[in-house]
Every structure is written in structure tokens, then in C-alpha cells.
Amino acid sequence: MIASGVTRTRRAFAGLALLAGGALGSTAAFANPVPWQLNMPQGVSDISKRVYDLHMLGLYVCAGIGIVVFAVMFVAMFRFRKSRGAVAQTWAHNTRLEVVWTIIPILLLIMLAWPATRLLIDMNDVGESDLTVKVTGFQWRWRYDYVEYQKQDPGVHFISSLDTESNRVRQLGSGLDPNAVKDGDYSSYLLNVDNPLVVPVGVKIRFLITADDVIHSWWVPTLGWKQDAIPGFINDNWTKINTPGLYRGQCAELCGRDHAFMPIVVKAVPQAEFEQWLATHKSAAAATAAVGAAPDGQG
């Protein structure tokens, strides 16, 4: 399913290009980072797959140019060695050649710019969303406000922080093993939170992203983008997740001491389950406090 947009030949070529063989194809299927991962995840939205395809197109074009240029260079380095008796020629101009290698890159760049422009236009279209979530970065946590769901204010908001287990292990000289930190099967060290952002799949979600103190950046690689969270300004962006799952990310803009320790976890669930979750949180008046206190019991 994940490979649906990518033909077998392209995958094989990608493997060749990266000298990575099957590793590329398999790692790309994982949503969250895995050891020895070589490439960008294809992600879980249509947009993220198109971002991945654009990235691969850029890679192919660059690899193609690189192979040709470096091959010519290596041939020159072997064929025209003085030690092999090469005698230097004296020419230093060739107008036709210079015109050709100016025009070919222009064509290749247009080939890249065209899909990039179309994708950028689509990524910019934040209209007609069913769910609006406001994301606020502050040192060193994220706050999520569910602003609007199907034209109504759900009135749900909470703060999401690094999970307590990672937090214990990451202290300088803790002597604890980061490999031992798990969330289910996944080694979740520094990529887990107490309260994940719960969202429905198959629904267009609009994010309003801002910050309270310094600049942060909200980044979940599997959604295909990051967006800076800037104090005093509100940026927007959107996603529509296709597959339920836990998608992990991190703050991407240096924001001070604990910049490495403000992860993001998006929990994508079927719409019915999301609505149930939303109702539970809405009904409990002290929802925020309760949710905020809950993970302490798990530690």
C-alpha cells in the first residue's frame, strides 16, 4: 500500500542510486525512524508521499548529473596522465559545448521546478478543513488546543511533554540505557510524550502554529513538513492522514537548553474513535488537569 505510488523500477533504481539495495525500500515503509535508515519516510498523507517523490526526483537528477560529470572526470584523470605519456593540448574554448551544458541544466531545473511548484501550491491550500488544532510551542513543551471540529468548539486543550522515562534517562550521567526506553515495541527514547496529539484519519486537519517565548518548529516527518512556531505570529499548515498510527517528531528550531527534549507524538485514530475521545475530554471539566497528571502514575 505504501509503495502504491512508486513503481518497482523506480524503487530498484533508488536502491542502486543510494547503493542501498533493499534497505531503502524497506526503511521507507516505516513511519518512525529505525536504525540504519537511509532515506526520508514516504509518510502517511498524500502530500507527504508527493514530498517524498519530489525528493527522489531531485536525487535522481543530481545522481544522473553526478555520474556523468564524475565519469568524465575520472576518464580524464586516467587517460591524460603525464605518466602515461599524455601531451597537453592547448585549446581552451568550445562555444557549442558551453551552450549545451548551460541549456541542459536549465531543462533539468525546469523539470524539478514544475512538480515543486504544483506541490507547493497544494500544500498552501489550508481551506475547507474539518478540524482545527492550535499548536503552541514554549520552552520546552507543546500545548494543543482543539479550536474547531465540524464547526464547533470542542473546548479541549492540554500540554504535551517528554515522557518521564526518557526524561530520567536523558539526565547527564544518569547511567541508564536509552535502548531500554520502549513504547510498545518501538525504542521511543526522546520520541515519546505523556499526552499525544489525538487526531482522526481521513479528515483534513488545519494546524495553527505559534509560540509563547522563542521560536520553535513543529515537525513530524511522516506528515511531510515542518512549520516554524513564532511568538506573536500564527502560521498555518494542514494534513490529511491516511493510516492510523503513532507518528513521532521533534522540535526542529533551536529553542534553548532543552531543545532536544520537546518531542511530538501524533496519534491518528479512526474518526469514530476520535469523536469518542473528544467527548470524554469535553465532558470532564478538569480534563486538562487530569490528563496532565495521568502519566506520573505510569512512571
Next chain:
Amino acid sequence: MAAVNPAIQPDVHASHDHKPHGFLHRWLFTTNHKDIGTLYLIFSLTMFFIGGSFAMVIRAELFQPGMQLVQPEFFNEMTSMHGLIMIFGAIMPAFVGLANWMLPMMIGAPDMALPRLNNWSFWILPFAFLMLISTMFMPGGGPQGGWTMYPPLALEGGMNVAFAIFSVHMMGISSIMGAINIIATILNMRAPGVDLLRMPVFVWSWLITAFLLIAVMPVLAGAITMLLTDKYFGTSFFHAAGGGDPVMYQHIFWFFGHPEVYIMILPAFGIVSEIVPTFSRKPLFGYQAMVYALACIAFLSFIVWAHHMFTVGMPLGGNLFFMYGTMLIAIPTGVKIFNWVTTMWGGSLTFETPMLFACAFVILFSIGGFSGVSLALVPADFQYQDTFFVVAHFHYVLVTGAAFAIMGAVYYWLPKWSGHMYSEKWGKIHFWSSAISVNLLFFPQHFLGLAGMPRRIPDYNVAFADFNMLSSIGGFWFGATQLIFVGVIIHCVYFSKQRATERVWEGAKGLEWTLPSPAPYHSFTHPPVVTAGMLAHGDVSH
């Protein structure tokens, strides 16, 4: 060769070359372009090791997941200081040092046009960097907001803010004065016959770079002065709460910062354009195209700044404009790469150490250029931005690009400076050890960034452990290898028995090779007689 330069009679000249006597007199008060060039180069090498030792701390902490060595605050201090010191302390002064040494010799001048200004622009630097480094010993430590000093984070710093900003002001003054001097020298001091379009490409690259410096260093000074007044004088240029805009700082900073990137690479292009024809024994292919490509890159560098900030939420039109502009840069840059490769085609190649560094530059800088093209694609950049992919990109451009070109230049001209040949064997060991380790250091960082590792973090998920360990091993190896570089230089200057000839390299063209080795204290006291084929890398066809 004495016939070419009747003015230079080395044996007679060397004995009364007006060198000042006494150590302080010679070095502190010097107005001689070679002495000042030497000071710049030694200063740059010192900063390279200080900035490098900070990088070693970074790689040691990142060797494995978990926090083992330093607190996050100190880690941030290391990344910030590493950037500031390597950019302003190592790369830029190295190029200015090379310019000081070589420009007068390459254009047939006796010295730089403004020798006292020259002394001043160097001697500002040690004090500026002493002040910058001293912030690390102040309460609250040194700058921790990155070398870009983005507000509001940078303003959260303690007393380091004022000191760091003032030291960057001083570096800027030094750069501007150096640039004025270089422009004045190139435009006024060329010997008869050294026409602008026959100058060596290194001279061209510096002429263009100097204009970039004069254009953008004041912009940086403005941006950081606004930071200063925001912190200490109650202004709100970048405080949203007071009606300011933190993103405006980024626009102003990168209006300086992108030309700055080319300030650090254009002279490297110039160096490679000297070395490749020499060891190919063939004129530089497309001399004029090379010069126009330099000018073109310099012009484009002013209209692409916002590609460093695609994720700040610019309007669609803005992102598209900066994407197209950035992609355009690939065309003149490609012309340069193709021309170097074509210069080698049909030549008679030998691979002495300078040529090895130049060839590695062409390949590895291209790899940095390729990731640069990918980074220009805005939707893909939304993924790459602020990750280790970007770290890999700019280190390919700045280490295997700028720093490799500087090392190649040192090997290329060291015999001319010292009068002795360096050890080719140890030069080659230095090269191969550097070339292998630097790829082990930076290539895996592409994978880390693509897999989702942000930059500027002291600790990471275990999925990133393997490539980080490889990268760290490459880092320690690369760092240790640079001690060989120092050894080769010291050996060449003080212990080498092998005397260098005037021309040094069989295929060398240009006026500097008509002077004796070591070059006399005053270069061309009388204008040299310029013959066809001596300039423009032997290209006599235009």
C-alpha cells in the same frame, strides 16, 4: 627568469630588503603584505584548531545516545562558538591571508595599496576573538543561540550578548577594511599589461568577493545592533509584544548571510581555477565564462536569502521566488564545474598534493551543490530544513569546499612563500587521510537528517545511534589528521632541505612564478614585463 624581471636580483635584493628588526617591530607594526598574509594564515590555523576542538566536543557527546559528557547549555555553546569561529575566524581570514600574500604578486604590484589599513584590519581580529572566546568564562557562559543569533532566543543570553555582538562588529570592520584594500589594490596597482580580463581567476574571485563583503557586512552590523538595542535599550525591533517581528531579523541576517556563503566559496573557486590548469599543463577552459560565472553567482547571491527560512511561513509567491532564484545559481556553478573538468580533458596531468585537493574539491563540492539543489525545492526543504541533512550540505560546501581549497592553496604556494618544497609523501598522507575521514564524518549525516534527526541537539533517539557513531569516528580521525598538516608546514618552513625553484610547478603560469622562491620581502618594486601566455592561465586566444 631574471630577464623577465630586471628589477628582481634576489642575491643583491635579499640583503637589504628593509625588514624591520625585532620581533614586535616586525610583526606588530608590519605594513608588509607578506608578513600580514602570514599573520592572517597563522591566525586562521589557530582558530581552525580552536573551532575544531569545539567540534570534537560536539562529536564526542553525539558519539552515542544518552547524555555522557556535557550539559545541554554547554553543548549549545559549542555549536554556536564552533560556527562563529570557523566562519569568521578560520575560513574568512584564511582567504584574506591568501589574498594578502598572492594578489600583489599576481598583478605585479610591490605591496597592497593601503598597507597601514592592512595592518589594522589584521590586528583587530585577535582582540575580537579574544573577546568572543572570553564570554565562555563569564557568568552564564558564551552565546548559546547558534551562530545565527536568532531572537528571541539569542536575547535570552546573559552578558555574552553584548560581548559577542561587539566582537562581531569588530570582525565586520576588519573585513570591510580588508575588502577596501583589496579593491584598491586590484583596481589601481596592476602592472602595465595586466588587463582586467587577463587577471588570474583568483584575483577576479577576490575582486568580486570584496564587493560582496562591503555590501553585506554593514547589513550584519545593522541586524546585530538592533539585537543589542532590543536587549539593552528597550527597543522592539524583534519583539512581537512591542510591535516588532522576530522573522525580520532572519530576513536581515540572511541578506548578509547568503552573500556570506559566497564570500567563503568564491575565493575557493579562484584557487581551484589556479591549481587545475597548472597540474593539467593546459590553459583554463573558458576563462571568460569562469569570470562571468563568478559575477553571476555574486549577483544572484543577493536575491536568494530567504531560502534559509522557507519554514517561517512566507507567502506562496515569496517561497516560489526564492526557490526559482536559488535554482538559477546551479547554472553558473555548473559552468564552473564543467569548465574545471574540461580543463583536465586533453591535459598532461600529475597529481601533486595541491591537485589532489583541487580534484577532491571538484567532486565533493559538487556533492554539496547537489544537496543544495534539493534544498532549493521548497516542499522538500520543508523536510530538510533544520536537520542533519542541512548540516551535511553546508559542511560539504565549507569543509570539502572552502577548507580543502585553502589547504590546496597552502600546498600550492608554500614553496613560493618558504623557498622550500614540502614533503610530498606527507602531503599526500594528509590528503588521503582527510579525504576519507571527512566523508565518513559528513556523508552519514545526510541519512540522519533524512531519517528525522534535527540539528543542534545533544542527544537523540537510538535509531540514529549507528550513523552518529560512524560520523564521530570520522570526526576524530579528521581532526587528528590536521596535525599532519601542521607538521608538514613546520617541516617545510624550518627543516626542508629541498630548495624550491622559481617556477616551482612545471605547468605554473602567472607573475608570482617569475619571482624567486622565497619571494623577496617587497614583491615587484619595478613593474614586470608581461608577455603573452603569462596571464589568464596561458589562454592567449582572447
